[in-house]
Structure formats: C-alpha cells, structure tokens
Amino acid sequence: MAQRPKARCDVVVIGAGYSGLYALHKLRDRMGLDVIGLEAAADVGGTWYWNRYPGARCDIESIHYSYSFDEQLQLDWSWSERYSAQPEILAYLNHVADRFDLRRNYRFGTRVTSMEWDDDAGRWRVDTDDGDEIAARFVVAGTGNVSIPKEPEFAGLESFAGPMYATHAWPHSEPDLTGQRVGIIGTGASGIQAIPKLAERAGHLTVFQRTPNFATPLRNRPSDPEEVAATKANYSAVRAAARNSFLGVPYARAEHSALEVTPEHRRQTYDRGWRTGGFAILVESYTDLLVDEQANDTVAEYTRERIRERVTDPAVAELLCPDDHAFGTKRLPMETGYYETFNRDNVTLVDVKPNPIEAVTPTGLRLTDGTEYELDVLVLATGFDAFTGALTRMGIVGRDGQKLNDVWAAGPVSYLGLMTNGFPNLFTITGPGAAVALYNNPLAIEDHVDLATTVLQHMLDNGHETIEPDAQAQAAWREELNQRAHATLFPRANSWYMGANIPGKPRVVMMYVGAAAEYRATCADVVDDDYRGFDFNRAAPSRTPPCSSRG
Numbered sequence: 001m002a003q004r005p006k007a008r009c010d011v012v013v014i015g016a017g018y019s020g021l022y023a024l025h026k027l028r029d030r031m032g033l034d035v036i037g038l039e040a041a042a043d044v045g046g047t048w049y050w051n052r053y054p055g056a057r058c059d060i061e062s063i064h065y066s067y068s069f070d071e072q073l074q075l076d077w078s079w080s081e082r083y084s085a086q087p088e089i090l091a092y093l094n095h096v097a098d099r100f101d102l103r104r105n106y107r108f109g110t111r112v113t114s115m116e117w118d119d120d121a122g123r124w125r126v127d128t129d130d131g132d133e134i135a136a137r138f139v140v141a142g143t144g145n146v147s148i149p150k151e152p153e154f155a156g157l158e159s160f161a162g163p164m165y166a167t168h169a170w171p172h173s174e175p176d177l178t179g180q181r182v183g184i185i186g187t188g189a190s191g192i193q194a195i196p197k198l199a200e201r202a203g204h205l206t207v208f209q210r211t212p213n214f215a216t217p218l219r220n221r222p223s224d225p226e227e228v229a230a231t232k233a234n235y236s237a238v239r240a241a242a243r244n245s246f247l248g249v250p251y252a253r254a255e256h257s258a259l260e261v262t263p264e265h266r267r268q269t270y271d272r273g274w275r276t277g278g279f280a281i282l283v284e285s286y287t288d289l290l291v292d293e294q295a296n297d298t299v300a301e302y303t304r305e306r307i308r309e310r311v312t313d314p315a316v317a318e319l320l321c322p323d324d325h326a327f328g329t330k331r332l333p334m335e336t337g338y339y340e341t342f343n344r345d346n347v348t349l350v351d352v353k354p355n356p357i358e359a360v361t362p363t364g365l366r367l368t369d370g371t372e373y374e375l376d377v378l379v380l381a382t383g384f385d386a387f388t389g390a391l392t393r394m395g396i397v398g399r400d401g402q403k404l405n406d407v408w409a410a411g412p413v414s415y416l417g418l419m420t421n422g423f424p425n426l427f428t429i430t431g432p433g434a435a436v437a438l439y440n441n442p443l444a445i446e447d448h449v450d451l452a453t454t455v456l457q458h459m460l461d462n463g464h465e466t467i468e469p470d471a472q473a474q475a476a477w478r479e480e481l482n483q484r485a486h487a488t489l490f491p492r493a494n495s496w497y498m499g500a501n502i503p504g505k506p507r508v509v510m511m512y513v514g515a516a517a518e519y520r521a522t523c524a525d526v527v528d529d530d531y532r533g534f535d536f537n538r539a540a541p542s543r544t545p546p547c548s549s550r551g
C-alpha cells in the first residue's frame with residue numbers, strides 16, 4: 001500500500017453524517033481551524049448513507065429532523081413528506097455538503113484503524129486503513145450511536161448459498177426479490193420498516209421474530225404547504241420549542257397521571273395519540289407512562305388491543321403482542337401497514353423465542369427443533385452495537401497507554417457524554433452518557449458540537465493545551481445517569497439502551513434519561529461555572545509545535 005505523507009492539522013473529524021458535517025463546518029468555517037475529515041463510506045450521509053433498505057425513513061418529522069444552525073438552509077430546503085424517506089434525507093445531507101463545500105476536507109473510503117495520544121507532542125496520532133497518519137491536536141468523533149452492526153450470532157452464516165443482505169448495509173442497486181423466498185431476522189425499528197416493503201416485493205416472506213416490539217403508526221403523508229409555510233415563518237421559535245421538549249420535538253406536554261383519570265379519558269387520549277402518530281401517544285398522553293408500571297400497563301394494553309384488531313389470525317396477533325417490556329422502554333418503532341402485513345398470504349411469522357435459530361444452512365435456516373425453512377434470500381435486521389461499538393473499534397489509546405476498551409470494559413464512562421478521563425482532547429459527539437437516544441438527533445448533535453466547540457474556543461482563547469474531565473466529575477456523572485435512569489422503567493427492558501442486545505456486553509445505563517432542556521441547562525451551567533469538572537493542561541505537553549499545513 002502506498003504510504004501517504006504524514007499530515008498535521010488542528011482537528012480530525014471522524015464521520016460525515018449529521019455530526020461530522022456540522023462539526024467540520026463549525027470548526028473550519030466559524031473557528032478558522034485546519035480540519036481533516038475521515039469517513040469510511042464513499043460519500044457523506046452517515047447512517048443515511050448505509051441504511052437504504054426498503055422502507056427506511058425518519059420517524060421524527062422532517063421539519064424537526066434537520067439542521068437548525070443556518071437560517072437560510074432551513075428556509076431554502078423543502079421536505080416532500082412529513083417523515084422523509086432515506087433517499088430524501090441523503091439528498092439533504094448531500095445538499096448541506098455542497099452548500100458549505102464540506103467534501104473538500106474529507107478523505108472518503110477511509111477508516112480509522114488506531115488513534116494514540118502522544119503526551120509529549122500533545123497530539124493524537126490517527127492511523128487509517130489507507131495508510132494515512134495524521135497528527136491532530138483534537139479529535140472530534142462523530143461516529144454515531146447506531147452505526148456498527150451487531151455481529152451475527154448464527155452458525156453457518158457463510159454457508160448460505162443465496163444473497164444475504166443486512167438492513168444497515170443495503171446494496172445501492174435494489175435487489176430484485178420477485179418470486180423469491182425471503183427470510184428476515186429481526187423485528188426492531190429496521191425490521192418493522194422493511195417487512196411491509198419486502199412482503200410487497202417477495203414471492204414469500206418469512207419473518208423470524210424473537211421478541212415482539214410495541215410499534216405505533218407513523219401516519220406519514222405529503223408535506224402540507226400551509227404547515228411548512230407556518231413553520232418557516234417562525235422556524236427559530238419552532239426550534240426553541242423543540243429544544244425545550246422531551247424528545248426534542250414540540251409535542252404537547254402531558255399533564256395528568258394515567259392513573260388519576262377514568263378509563264374513558266385514557267381511551268380518548270390514547271386514540272388521539274394513535275391517530276396523531278409518531279411518538280405522540282408516548283409523550284403527549286400522561287406524565288407517568290415511563291415511570292410507573294401500572295400507568296404504563298394502560299398504554300401497553302391499549303396498543304395490544306390495536307394489534308389484535310389489525311391482525312386477522314388471533315394466534316399471529318398474540319405473537320405480535322409484546323409482554324416482556326414496558327411500552328416505550330425499548331426504542332419505539334413506527335410502523336406503516338406493519339401489522340396488516342401479517343394478514344397477507346405470502347407472509348409467515350415464525351416465533352424463534354421458544355425454538356431459536358440453530359443454524360443458517362446453504363438452503364435456509366434450521367431451528368433448534370430441527371424445523372428447516374427453505375430460503376432464496378436472507379435479510380438481517382439484527383441491530384447494532386449501540387453507543388460504544390464505533391468508538392471501541394477504533395483502537396483508541398489515551399494517556400499512559402490506557403486503552404479505551406479497557407477503561408470501558410465494565411461499561412462506558414464519560415463526563416456529559418462528551419469526554420473521558422485519560423483521553424485528552426477527544427470529543428465524542430453524542431457519546432455514551434449524552435442526551436441523545438431520547439432527543440431528536442440532529443438537534444442533540446448540534447447541541448453537542450456546540451458544547452465541544454465552546455470548550456475548544458475557550459482553550460484556544462486561554463492558551464490551554466489539553467482538556468479532559470477529572471475522575472470525580474466523571475464518577476458523579478455516572479451516578480447521575482444511574483439515578484435518572486433507575487427512577488424510570490427503562491433499565492428493566494432488554495434494550496440496546498442498556499447494552500442488553502449484545503451477548504456479553506455490560507448491562508449499564510448508556511444514555512442520559514431526561515429532557516433535552518435539563519441536559520442543556522447542566523452543560524450551560526458547567527461552562528458558566530468555569531468549566532466545572534474539566535481539567536485543563538493536566539497532560540500538558542512539554543512542547544506543542546504550532547499547527548502547520550499538511551505534509
């Protein structure tokens with residue numbers, strides 16, 4: 001492999017999704033720093049580059065699931081649907097890259113293979129699979145929370161004779177499934193979006209379900225020009241309202257406990273949420289759905305009733321009704337015609353909970369009891385090594401040779417989800433411990449990039465060389481994450497929120513459970529209180545050469 005010349009820069013930004021693109025723009029164009037972007041994919045888009053399976057679309061309304069940092073950008077761009085499909089979101093991110101001329105700083109098709117902090121130089125040495133070696137004073141990792149797939153656990157996977165597709169890496173040219181016997185494993189948000197579309201295209205679709213999920217109707221429709229005009233006339237107020245709402249979407253605020261109202265009141269409320277679609281039923285209905293099991297039971301049972309109404313075969317309906325977790329404590333998928341899909345003649349639901357998949361065979365799947373399913377095509381929608389997967393695969397070595405993987409062996413630790421003690425000048429955008437999974441991602445990302453760049457500007461203004469959180473602040477943040485989460489029903493579910501979807505992964509609270517406004521207030525308070533909890537110059541290098549151009 002031809003070795004490229006060693007490069008130097010102020011900041012390496014990893015990733016060209018929502019996080020990386022905004023970070024690169026802000027660092028380069030607003031702060032005047034020398035930035036190199038690294039991206040494993042051939043182009044921009046992040047999750048929306050890779051997840052191009054049939055049915056992939058956002059489930060936060062597009063007018064909210066978009067950048068707010070540039071007024072003219074949000075006024076100029078128009079979404080064709082209430083919830084845009086993957087191609088339109090990817091087109092948007094391409095538009096952003098073009099508009100702000102972001103591609104020129106990126107090296108695409110380049111994956112970080114290792115990153116080592118050099119205390120003497122006060123630099124990260126970043127190595128890539130292209131043979132790049134970059135010395136950077138700061139690294140901003142915009143590597144995403146659900147970007148690295150879960151390793152498939154099925155024996156014999158390589159023996160399958162037909163094509164195998166994964167939702168997280170769907171081919172760029174759409175496979176022709178006409179007349180094919182297709183099997184899909186996984187009924188999370190990806191599977192629930194893909195299954196109705198695959199059923200329309202396949203000869204026969206067999207859905208291998210281990211655990212049913214609560215899913216609520218998406219209620220997608222073309223954008224309403226009047227609504228769009230009203231939003232655009234008032235976009236900054238809309239964004240402020242979003243940032244002050246749970247989930248980062250300006251849903252109406254719930255006011256009552258589900259247990260202080262009558263069954264009729266609950267029925268009307270849940271009907272309204274069900275008709276509205278999206279997260280409305282979870283967020284707008286009652287204050288205690290995520291903290292009180294009895295309250296949660298009311299919305300869980302309401303949802304099971306809707307499932308039973310929509311699925312004609314009662315036995316199939318029962319299989320689709322979740323009973324192992326509280327409503328909304330696993331990431332709620334949104335559906336369009338999902339339940340009716342199981343009324344089709346060409347769709348079979350197979351419960352692999354009592355009878356797990358034993359092996360993939362050359363001709364299909366075999367279950368533990370020996371039942372074989374013949375398949376032409378196999379689709380995996382088996383999820384992600386969430387929160388930590390991308391960061392623990394980059395070979396990150398911090399101060400004194402500490403490996404991030406060792407420091408995080410019992411679960412990730414961080415301060416504000418932004419930095420980890422022992423890893424100076426490394427910013428993890430919406431990293432583990434940040435407000436992200438319960439916060440509309442583009443806004444969560446903007447907030448976190450803004451926090452990182454505020455810290456960075458402070459360092460530049462004050463001549464600081466390094467920053468990292470102190471161990472006490474980090475321990476206190478872990479405690480806060482635990483306390484917040486354990487005051488809710490979230491930790492009880494076997495979800496990727498808890499790392500529970502990956503065999504052997506430590507089961508810990510991986511995210512900030514709370515409203516975005518509270519998290520943002522905490523971050524603002526830290527900044528105002530002279531960057532409380534951060535150590536500056538702890539790992540100060542003996543000599544830090546000035547940043548120069550590459551070469």
Ligand code: NAP
Nearest residue numbers: 057058059146186187188189190191210211331381382383
């Ligand atoms: P997921 O929610 O983790 O679902 C993975 C599915 O695969 C589950 O049904 C799981 O069953 C099944 N599975 C995994 N290993 C299995 C095994 N060995 N045998 C049988 N079944 C197995 O993953 P996802 O659907 O890709 O969604 C992940 C997240 O990505 C979402 O929660 C969401 O945040 C994001 N996403 C968002 C959208 C959107 O609309 N914006 C769309 C797609 C994804 P068990 O539950 O039994 O483990």
